[in-house]
Amino acid sequence: MAKTDAQSPHNTGEPTIEQLQQRYQALHTRKIQAETQRDSAKTRLDDLQAQARQKYGTDDLAKLQEKLAEIINENTRKKTKYQEDLDKIERELAAVEAKFSEGSAAPGDGGQSRR
Secondary structure, three states: OOOOOOOOOOOOOOOOHHHHHHHHHHHHHHHHHHHHHHHHHHHHHHHHHHHHHHOOOOOOOHHHHHHHHHHHHHHHHHHHHHHHHHHHHHHHHHHHHHHHHHHHOOOOOOOOOOO
């Protein structure tokens, strides 16, 4: 039976010291990468919390969610009011245009408006 790279000449099935060192290096590299990502995430979190405190007076997640719900409700209310106002203006404008059209088409002028 042929020996594989994972086997040493003296211990069959046991990894060599070089293989263990490579494994350690790979794990060490992953640890450093994970720590770097953790540190970046912590810095980003700190920045976002500071922004939330400055803009909304808190960085508490539950309070921010309440504030978001309030903002969404207020925006919905404002949008509805804006739409109602535009509908009213459109109706009033149509009424004025209709009244103007009736007044412009006086009898005897052939339905043409005066200029």
